[in-house]
Amino acid sequence: MNQHTLETVVTAVKMDQSGYWHTLENSPFYAEGGGQPADRGWIGSHEVLDIQLIEGEVRHLLHESLPIGTTVEARIDEDVRRDHSIQHTAQHLLTAILEDRHGIRTLSFGIGSADSSIEIETTTMDWSLINALEHELQQLVYENRPIHVYEIPEEEVDRTRLRKATDRMGMIRIVEIEGIDYNACGGTHVGTTGQLGTIHVTAMKKVRGNIRLTYVAGNRAIEAIQQAREALRSIHHTFSTTNESVAERVIEEHTIRLEREKEIKTLEERIAKAKVEAVLKEDNYVALHVGRTEAETLTIAIIERIAATGRIAVGANYGTQKLFVMHDGTHDIAVGKFLKTALQEMQIGRGGGNHKQAQARFTSVSELERGMEEIVRRLQEGVLSC
Template sequence: MEPYTASTVVTSIKEDGNGHWHTLENSPFYAEGGGQPADRGWIGTLPVLDVQIKDGEVWHLLSESLPTGKAVEVRIDEDVRRDHSIQHTAQHVITAILEDRHGIRTLSFGIGETDSSIEIETATMDWAHVEALEQEMQQLIFENRPIRVYEIPKEEVDRARLRKETDRTGMIRIVEIEGLDYNACGGTHVETTGQLGTIHVTAMKKVRGNLRLTYVAGNRAIKATQQARAALRTIHHTFSTTNESVAARVIEEHTIRLEREKEIKTLEERIAKAKVEAVLKEDNYVALHVGRTEAETLTTAIIERIAATGRIAVGANYGTQKLFVMHDGTQDIAVGTFLKAALQEMQIGRGGGNHKQAQARFTSVAELEKGIEEIVKRLQEGVLPC
């Protein structure tokens, strides 16, 4: 029988909102724990959706129920098991190097669907340190050090070498990387450091005064490198750059964009001032501005300026199909309540707000125009909700 397959028997069943949980007479599946996700695979033809340990028993989640006593063939998804083993072993390597060579302790660890992370007890690491760490890890991978996994009685554990004290009793499962790590661990691991392929740190973030390092190893590292390379090719093609010039070109484009945004903001302020002056020439209690092609930010800036004059300002933005109603607080009308009630009566749009300002969104320009006409008419005629 292959190491990823087994013949066994269903021993018990229970159900919850997730599906049907089964225990087996003997299970080769790794249950979620210690930062490592559960194995995936099949029981018969049914995919195993999750594996958890509860009260010392291994429970397997299936979409359908199998009868107790049924003989079944089970198979672990070898690719998922290998991937999890690589990511977990990579964590052992990172933790050992950081602690033994740099005095930095690992606080927590977890494997995600696309990357993994460890939280480490430092706040001073930078990318130069990360790149040096990656070089140290790659050297250990090149050395292809053997990794032994075995069980020994608790009294035979070498306490002086143990990475972290364990509260387990009876037989203790030891994971030993030759010359690097001696750890009590129940997870799955590869057989040599060479099987890790490579380990890349992809992100670094401060958390609770410490640092969280996100990393990928094995095929995940290859995929991350390919994605980064594809993104870089796109940048090269767009800006006609090389690896040596791309950073300077991106910074240049960013600087140009910031300058353009400043210019646009200055122009928008001038446009807003001119449009407000045009609206205010009409001596109406309700002042209307319709922005057919302008950005929403310009529409709201114009409406806010009109409202600041003491009038009730109504604005519309065709691009976002939004309607705005505002005043400066000197009007008695609660525009949020008014707008919500009017929309409910018309059975179009959705919106609301507070005493001074409100907004609504519509599903089409036709609805928006209908809303503008009715809202302005009601405000001018004083048709307000009780």
């Protein structure tokens, strides 16, 4: 048996909608708490799905129930434990450096499946400070400082050194990063700062008047750096750039795209005006526009303009297989109810809307055309089953 495996006995089983919660005589598993997720692993051949501290008991969730009194082997997933320990220890280091060297207090912490985060009490964080922070953290990783985890009676705790005051009583578990941090903490941690590998801040976001820093450490940091490198290589290949010129080129392409979008919008305005004028030359109570190749936004713009002239406007967009019906509110017909009823009677498409506008979506162009023809016919002939 190693430190991640323990032979123990099932002492109780309780069932709920999640499955079967098992209590063990002794448990090597860490239950979720303090911002750290629960361990993963196995009890016998059964995968442990969750571990929670409930009513003072560590309970282990399995899909199946094991008989009380059964001797079992409880085995922690070492990779998950190591990863959680690295992320949690990285948080201790981040919190200590931010507070002691930059005067910024940590308010909360959590480990996610892909990254971790801390919320810090500041509004002035920027990326130049983050770059400096990462260098400070990396220096402490290089120094490979020992991390001591031990329990002492509450009266022996040096409360003047505690990172955060604790109301725990009895034996207090202390996590101490030599020369850096002294903390009352029940989570799992690595043995030295060198085992963190590297700590990399991946995102910064304002929340509730504070800043949330998202970070990764250890293998997570390596994977994040590799993903960023792959993205950068793809950009280099696409734009034929270097590291020095890539930002300038991306900004240039973004500017060009914005200019093109403006030009496209101007052209669409002209196209819409021309198509509306063409439709309005036909003096029909119901005006039909069919957009076979245009974007849905252009079809809608044209239909809205036609409806504003007092007609009932019907528009079809072949790309999205959608049908639109609108008027300016001066007509008695509630087009939403009309369209929904007509589609139900035809047993095609799905849609609805309100008094002035409605839309429907079809599963094929042929179905769209059939619906369009029938809707126009009913509107022209006054067949309003609503």
